[in-house]
Amino acid sequence: MHNLDQTPVEFWESHYDAMSPHSNGIPGKMLVRFVDSLAPASALELGCGRGDDAIWLAKKGWQVTAVDLSYRALEYAAANAQRSGSASRSSLPNTI
Template sequence: MTETHPSKAAEFWEARYRDGGPLWSGRPNALLVREASDLAPGRALDLGCGEGADAVWLASRGWRVTGVDISQTALERAARHAAEAGVGDRALWERHVLGETFPEGSFDLVNAQFLQSPVELDQGRALRHAARAVAPGGTLLIVMHAGWPSWQSEPPFDADFPTLQGVLDELALPEADWTVQTLETVRSAHVSPDGVEGFREDNVWRVRRANS
């Protein structure tokens, strides 16, 4: 695992993982499964991999995956998850503060699921780096919350939720080199931690880089 210098964001997320049990379900994100199931396995980069569910799912389908997170504790959990799933030999783990540092190399799939944070994150720069890391013929998949869940009457903190067009404008991908394959807001049923039934809306961007 590769480690970088600490930051306020790193301290926040490390404390979140370190001071409690698992934060996530251990299942891959549904929109990753929907969008990536038809892709031929190659090299994948999973940004903000957390406890590794997406990376493990990709590895189980034949991808060689590099998982990146800001939290060392999250990466250690992800490595254990991969080992327990029998795909530890197909996964590497690197610690980066996205927007400041980024993995080297190019990838056939760059997966960025919910790169959203209550503490400072240079999201735009991270996504631009993500696009540059896509190999010719490869895919960039971004999924982000489009707003607060339906049951959230008072936002717990200030947040800017990126729009579909806003992210495309931020990426500024040349039309001659990229094809937009998915540009969609998806509503899905969710239940709040207090048991309230409701929904969330997520924005999905899937873009494919030309072969040359």
């Protein structure tokens, strides 16, 4: 349940603190539907979470910049990108 005294950043930090840091590796169905047939290009993912979509895109040859409100989510996404071998094709800047 959302604590109304929390800022959005505090909410998302606590959300990611409570979950596994590991990506499930499964991209969103809508992303796959709309992007799978496109030639790789640049992508900006807002709200990347643990990096599932950004990693999938990077593995497909896309240059991905992923951002999130949560520093914890960005830490998880960076570690997941490193484990997947796609870290060189994805950029995880500070939070938005």
